Amino acid sequence: MSLAAxxxxxxxxxxxxxxxxxxxxxxxxxxxxxxRGTEVVPFWSSESRMxxxxxxxxxxxxxxxxQIPLTDFISKTLPQLEAESISIGLNWSGERLxxxxxxxxxxxxxxxxxxxKDSG
Numbered sequence: 037m038s039l040a041a042x043x044x045x046x047x048x049x050x051x052x053x054x055x056x057x058x059x060x061x062x063x064x065x066x067x068x069x070x071x072r073g074t075e076v077v078p079f080w081s082s083e084s085r086m087x088x089x090x091x092x093x094x095x096x097x098x099x100x101x102x103q104i105p106l107t108d109f110i111s112k113t114l115p116q117l118e119a120e121s122i123s124i125g126l127n128w129s130g131e132r133l134x135x136x137x138x139x140x141x142x143x144x145x146x147x148x149x150x151x152x153k154d155s156g
Contacts, residue, residue, distance in 0.1 A: 043127035044136040050081030052150035055106040058086050060099040067099065068122065076137050077117060078125030079109075085127055093133055110147065114140050 037045075051057050058080045060067045066077045080086050083101055090096045104113060117124065118140035126143075128135040138146075 039130075040134070040136040043129055044138070047079070047081040047126040048146055048150040051106055051109075051147065052153065054081070057081060057104050057106060057109050058083055059102055059104065060086070060096060061102045062099050066117075069125070071123070071125075071137055074123050074137075075121070076123045076125045078128045078133075078135075079104075080127050085129065089129065089133055092131065096133075106147075106151075110144065114144060 047057075059078065069076050069078070080089075083103070086101050090099075090101075114124075123137045123139050124143050126136045126138060
């Protein structure tokens with residue numbers, strides 16, 4: 037399993053267990069990154085992962101860490117991003133702040149599996 041895939045798996049596990057996700061905000065808006073011809077908004081499964089990114093990347097220290105309840109992420113955030121054809125980055129990390137990117141439909145399907153697994 038690649039490092040990016042391991043981070044993605046951890047995203048699902050933590051998001052399902054803790055029922056929340058995190059992202060950076062700049063003046064109240066999501067950070068949007070161009071990645072291989074598409075736009076991506078990264079989300080993390082823990083605040084500590086984001087704090088590590090801020091420690092490694094000085095430019096991210098000025099951005100606010102926002103916590104989103106999983107129910108709002110699924111019912112509000114993801115439909116909005118899908119309508120704008122924006123993909124989701126999962127637990128980006130490392131010197132280049134990269135990781136696994138996924139479209140909203142696949143993310144929803146995977147989250148549904150992990151949430152039902154965590155509930156069962």
